[in-house]
Amino acid sequence: MSLLQSKIAVVTGASSGLGRAIAIRYAAEGACVVLADIRDAPVEGGATTLELIEATGATALQVATDIADWNSVDAMVSATVERFGRLDIIVNNAAIYTSTNLLQTSIEQWDRVIAVNLTGFFYCSKRAVMQMVGQEPVNEVRGRIINISSQHGMVASPGDFPYGVSKGGIVQMTRQIAVDHAEDGIVCNAIAPGKIITGKPGVANDPKALDYSRSRTPWPRLGTPDDVAGAALYLASDMASFVTGVNLMVDGGWMAG
Structure with missing residues (x-):
């Protein structure tokens, strides 16, 4: 039997990158997947x-969702339950960045990043x-909550x-959700990707940044979205019921070095 047979899963930011890979993996393992994103066209194209x-x-069900808007999130979950009857898994993945340090970050940039990356979660x-x-x-x-964090939730994110x-x-x-809602039967974990090669434009794929990441990663390649999807599958499955409150590093050994 597939690992997520008949499970109902929401994946935010599912149109591209990590969210796309996770949604596709979940569907392949038998889940009905709700694709919650403000867009449906992938940045990778195709x-x-x-x-x-x-x-x-x-x-799968596509639901236009702005996670920084409570009413939009409320409507998305309501649509999920109306269609499928319950919600077993939510993967909080959608996120934005500015590539600005403290002095460079405008108040508007700060408010927007926090609105999406923290308030949205x-x-x-x-x-x-x-x-x-x-x-x-x-x-x-x-139910299970899987938050996509980052190695930059553990160490500084230089220049961002x-x-x-x-x-x-x-x-x-x-950690808070895992501890506060364990008695409710809610499992909550995070996945902290290291350097993952995606189709995301901008500084993330700058050649110098990639060379630095390769020099810091002990494993002899950088990560792919499928590496993160594998971890997300594990945490969404019954294999991980006594695993809660962890921040699972998927980084090729970066943080161990």
Whole structure:
């Protein structure tokens, strides 16, 4: 049997990058996947995540969602439950960055990054738990929250002050939810990717930045979205029921060096 057979999963930021890979992996493992994003066209180009999943015969639902807007998040979870009857898994993945240090960061940039990367995760987690606590548990678990943090929630994010601060907040948010809602049957973990090669434009794929990342990563290659999707599959499955409150590093050994 597939690891997520008949599970209902929401993935935010599912149109591109890590969210896209996670949604596709979940669908391949039997989940019905809700693609929550403000856009549907992938930054990598090509077919949409919805098209790729439906082409395999799996089930997906695209719901336009701005995670920085409570009403949008509320409507997305309501649409999920109306269509599928429950919510088993939510992956909080959608995030933005500015590539600015403290002095370079405008108030507007700070507010926007925190609104998406931290408040958005709060909104999605809160609305998910509101649904999950009223559900019947399956193998002791009523629901699972998986937060995509970053190695830059553990160490500084050079030259990107609001991003690093927001990711550090996500790590603590994960611990809080895991402890506060364990008795409710809610499992909450985070995944902290290291350097993952995606189609994301900008400084992330600058050749000098890539060379630096290669020099810091003990494993002889940089990461791919599928590496993160594998970790997200594990944490979403029944294999990880006694694993809660952790920030799982998926970084090729960067943080161990």
